[in-house]
Amino acid sequence: MKKPRIVIIGAGFGGLEVAKNLKKAQAQIIVIDGRNYFLFQPLLYQVATAGLSPADIASPIRGVLRHQQNTDVVMKKVTGVDLQAQVVIAENEKISFDYLVLATGAHHGYFGHDNWENFAPGLKSISDATKIRRNILLAFEAAELEPDLEKRKALLTFVIVGAGPTGVELAGAISELSRRALASDFRHIDPRSAKIILIEASPQILASFSPGLSKKAAKALLKHGVEIRTNSRVGDINGEGVSIGSQKILAKTVIWAAGVVASPAGKWIDADVDYAGRIKVRQDLSVPGHRNIFAIGDTAAFIQDGKLLPGVSPVAMQQGRYLARLINAKIKGKEFESEFHYFNKGNLATVGRSFAVADLGRVKFAGFFAWVAWLVVHIYYLIGFRNRLLVIIQWAWAYLTFKPGARLIVSPEEDDQTGD
């Protein structure tokens, strides 16, 4: 009898976890992704701030699943799902499924102001990260050559919109880049005079943390010279900078770390989605109206105890493991009644070197040890010993020398003035 086919769209934290935990399943598993690598999103901000190279936080999907003989990796962009025929449409191909897992993640959303993207790139992909790295480093280069003081000030002003973990970590890293790494690199400007402004619409930064920890993080950011503007809603972003109400902040570099919207997966199966395009799933992660289609991670809106689960990797991974167990049971024709329940191990966020905040529910702490915990957790979840080793060394190096290593401005239209 033919093995059931499980199609997983998206090889992020959630999708890969499903695939890995179906290693022994009597099924044919097909993982489809438009990219050939898994990206360790939580460290992407370090690529954007010249701390790490893209390859350090990415692992080829085929490499991760190489020894899983029941699994096939297809590098294609999915454009839709044909529910009638029960097939996924990936470019020119139709891939039939018995079970479908939608793990296509999210990308940054601009609350309807899509034109803001041109001036304030978000941070979701490697090309986003290298573009932001380029923008930041080019701003210092341009400032060095800019005689006009006003323009120079705008070039040395960096605005980050959104004070979640990513925004906070970006602010801390940019501050260190300007205060330490680049401090003695220039002759006509003092990079330490760079202004870093973190804008947050809600009343506190790191909203997912306790008010106490949020205050501690804010204090640490201030020590790093980061200016924090809470209760500030961005009205407009353009080539000049950012406006908040009637006030205008002149800044050449603006980074978007605010809203995200789910991938179009919801539309593919015209499911019921929430305001951010997340599919409203049942307690077993299945999509209402479909018994064999599931959504996890940032693609799913899962309500637990009346609250929406956050779009973080632990949620995606736990959902992935749960879903693998559920599908395995279904394949074996076993009953599987238990509902998914997210166990929150806690939240961590780092603020520059040697300081982080850790919210482990009952236990809450901030400072050096929270930072060490942050290091350990991130190294632990990084796929592949090689990447772990390289990241540890580069962190140690940057920690001791204050000099992140990947300070490269590379653009596709890179000019070739120097052949060497």
Place this chain on the structure above:
Amino acid sequence: MKKPRIVIIGAGFGGLEVAKNLKKAQAQIIVIDGRNYFLFQPLLYQVATAGLSPADIASPIRGVLRHQQNTDVVMKKVTGVDLQAQVVIAENEKISFDYLVLATGAHHGYFGHDNWENFAPGLKSISDATKIRRNILLAFEAAELEPDLEKRKALLTFVIVGAGPTGVELAGAISELSRRALASDFRHIDPRSAKIILIEASPQILASFSPGLSKKAAKALLKHGVEIRTNSRVGDINGEGVSIGSQKILAKTVIWAAGVVASPAGKWIDADVDYAGRIKVRQDLSVPGHRNIFAIGDTAAFIQDGKLLPGVSPVAMQQGRYLARLINAKIKGKEFESEFHYFNKGNLATVGRSFAVADLGRVKFAGFFAWVAWLVVHIYYLIGFRNRLLVIIQWAWAYLTFKPGARLIVSPEEDDQTGD
């Protein structure tokens, strides 16, 4: 009395060497480059074959010269030189000079077939390298999904045009990628069946080496499954592949490692140049007709003992050191009679893992120890301890596991299917 100003265009091996050796000069030194980093060209082929990350072989120019207070780094693209006014024109700026050093290097040239570049990219810049890496990895991905056997064969055929050190090193590295790293990654194709063809117009590969070593290198390449075609002149390159005379090789991936042409520096000062655009310099590296303008490295055609010096980094570095001494003497009003003389320490080229050829003039050897020598030399000349450490570790890792780590397909138009 005003300090003389020395303008160096190009921060490659040659230009940086001039700047570094003028550290103590009573002069104002300005280094102009369109990029913000020095690129360690000799290892660029490893970025193209997924062995290293760009940042591992690049160092920010400002970082290299940070402690040199008499030196200014300007990141701009030079578009010309105004000899009348004695100024360099860099974008919107005019930079005057008392001494001008042209160290702008070379880029790949197609002997008048510029349209070939679309099908056979060369390997001179980081974006070249990541593009080639993308092409190679995408070819395997496409082959995995290609039902048509003929098309699949074309996808798994890799042609390298030009069998100098770069071509040979590329061939060896691609062979290992297909024979080792990717061997177990695919389900429908066997990457080991990939065909790697090295095309050379002259009768022997590694023409700069002795016939004996060239033969040994050829044997090593054959052992790696590389097909060598000497005495073969490419007639055409297009989307289908490469034609040699009447024969057509169907190949989706073609890499250009043949000719290079010098940068337009010669035109800027309308100097007398050779067939490849290199400025014919005097024995003191000055440009005929100018006492204060010099050309070095790939920008210069220097004839020693009736032979043109090769476009390799040792030549550029030795010329750079010589020129720094010469300019220093001129500044001090001292006589400086000695002419430049290149001391050839020897040539090294590696053929995949554990094998290299070393031509040290009298001493010639091939095999494992030549390979160790190659490792040591390249690590030694790599700028910055951090880069050295990272490269050593990644080489050790790749050597032990046969798996290069940077197997990333990243394109600017990278699609965002997986938000994570």
